[in-house]
Amino acid sequence: MKNHVRSARIAANITQTDLARKTGITRQTIGLIEKGTYNPSLQLCIALAKELGKTLDELFWEVEEK
């Protein structure tokens, strides 16, 4: 699943390690989510959005390009 976690994390100046620690998962899982290899649960999506100061839409909603 495409998402904007990586760009939001970099914009917030947070490392993968820090984000992983704050959301209670491993750095490997953060990497998998950013790459779109792993689809996180809604609970984890909300935790990530809160930590990055974004809404779920901003992080995970895909806007079709016209």
Add this chain to the structure above:
Amino acid sequence: MNSWLTIFLPNDEYKQQRLLQFFAEATVLSIVYSIVMIVVAQMVSLDTSFTLLIGLGIVLLYLMGRYVLSGMEYTEVFTSKAYSKELKKIIGQTLGFVAVYCIVYLFIISVPSTPAEWLEFGGFLILLTALYSGVHVLSLHRSYTKNLQDLD
């Protein structure tokens, strides 16, 4: 997820899901093995203990193999420095394992008295050490490779 199984699972949800997937696959394997053995037992006489032990071995080997090859044991190894550090830890653990094996064998079981017994002791030690370190090094290598791929 509310299940008694969760107490044996890690907190990371990706690891949880993958482990549950491996358990489910192992359960299917176990069911297929049991059905095959029930059919075979109708035709030939089987040693019950041996048959059950083989089934258990298949399930445990499958779980261990999947876990090691999945590359999710060392989730924080992203640099060659971290890789070397973990490798040193594995070497230390392996030496500890050798020490415990020698102490248990020589002081609790018995000191080998014949060349054949020494050979058995040494051979078994080499085999276990190679297995122990081999599995951990393979797991570390798979984890490191997977972590580097996810960094792209």
